[in-house]
Amino acid sequence: MAKKYKSLRGIRDISGAEAAGFNEIISKASELLEKYGYERIFLPVIEYTNLFARSIGEDTDIVSKEMYSFKDKKGRDISLRPEGTAGAVRSLIQADQLSGKIRRKIYYFGPMFRYERPQKGRYRQFYQLGCEVYSFPSPYHDAEIIEIADKLLKLCRVKDYSLGINSLGCAEDRSSYKKAVKKKLEGKVEKLCPDCRRRLKTNTLRVLDCKNSRCREIYQELPGMDDFLCDDCGDYIEKLRQILDSRGVKYSIDSGLVRGLDYYNGPVFEFKVNDSAVIAGGRYNKLVRELGGPDMPACGWGLGMERLVAAANLEPASQKKAALIKVEGGRIETCRRIADNLRNKGISVSEGYEDISTGKKFKITDKNRIVKVVIIGGEEEKNKTVTLRDMETGKQESVPADDVESLARKILAKKILARKTDV
RNA sequence: GUGGAUGUAGCUCAGGGGCAGAGCACCUGGUUGUGGCCCAGGAGGCCGCCGGUUCAAAACCGGUCAUCCACCCCA
Structure with missing residues (x-):
């Protein structure tokens, strides 16, 4: 490999x-x-x-x-x-x-x-x-x-x-403050942590940010920046x-x-x-x-x-989602038309045209936590309908294929909840 | 840059010089127009990498790389 x-x-x-x-x-x-x-x-x-x-x-x-x-x-x-x-x-x-x-x-x-x-x-x-x-x-x-x-x-x-x-x-305030800090600490350099000893030379004001408790104690006595503004x-x-x-x-x-x-x-x-x-x-x-x-x-x-x-405590992204599953007898053209209709209604639609078993298609849908499924097969083609399935309740109903309004409404109808607790 | 812990299956991890393991996930079938639950089966690994010790190393030793944590510093 x-x-x-x-x-x-x-x-x-x-x-x-x-x-x-x-x-x-x-x-x-x-x-x-x-x-x-x-x-x-x-x-x-x-x-x-x-x-x-x-x-x-x-x-x-x-x-x-x-x-x-x-x-x-x-x-x-x-x-x-x-x-x-x-x-x-x-x-x-x-x-x-x-x-x-x-x-x-x-x-x-x-x-x-x-x-x-x-x-x-x-x-x-x-x-x-x-x-x-x-x-x-x-x-x-x-x-x-x-x-x-x-x-x-x-x-x-x-x-x-x-x-x-x-x-x-x-700049002027800072340089006079730096001088004051250096002067005040002159006799106490040995008591400071090694980092502060270095900072004192390279980046004087950073000593004020030290987390070391002994350093902090010493810095208590320092004047504040505000006195030098x-x-x-x-x-x-x-x-x-x-x-x-x-x-x-x-x-x-x-x-x-x-x-x-x-x-x-x-x-x-x-x-x-x-x-x-x-x-x-x-x-x-x-x-x-x-x-x-x-x-x-x-x-x-x-x-x-x-x-x-x-x-952050962000809300989960809005779940205007549906999956479209084509089963035996369904035509790809029909699926595409209906998917696009729903997309125009603001619904995110994933289509599955893989050549795999129907059970597998439903399983993928479930894994993707999509609750509403539109099913199109031979039966639906004949009656010019689609079958809408709710994966959580397991209920299905038949909806006229080109009644986009009502199909979209049904998909968005119930606020989709998180998947049944994974126990 | 400094210190500590840890590297074993996709994930979480157990093991401890002599057969490579579990749970979860994955795949197939039971059920080719219906997911979860169940049953049966399957696949998946140079045990991070390099070297050393040994008849024998995933295990012990050294190094290295990586991950996590803390420090430094920063968002």
């Missing part, structure tokens, strides 16, 4: 209930976002590596150790995108969509790639849905994307999620809080929330379920400029599909 091929490490196939969940979340999210004026864009999954290095930050873990990078046939350094924002900004600048525009709102969905050890809710190829607003900085925009995220989680019936908010301030940044986050309060969005201030991408400044936020971030984002006012575009502030978030599907 030939060798069986396997998918790459951390790269999975998504099918069945999970795939249905993806479908449903995408349709809920895009409907919601479009109501707010966001337009979908489709972006490439590969870009030049330096786009990500420049935007996300050379020293971040994502760029320094988690990028799926390689050389193409001409030796160019390219990477599979680890997130969506860099490509979105690149695309808008390239098409000159930002200069002179007052506002631009976009959303995207697709696979992202990070070369990490796979774990629960974390894969090398994973899917993100994200949205972004490019416009003058107004806390109403920050509030809007947070509100949309909140609504989406509610639409997906996610239970027990929490929203944390923080302000990273502007300039008036503008302080007013901005305050205004955002007021707007969220007035819209009934619940949140808490989380001064340890620092984010792993360098391009953020100002407000940042995370929606968490069981300590795992499901939707996270913030403001990035300097990014467009950094990537060669005009001075265009922006904010946005990204959503982890695998994590959201796992946390």
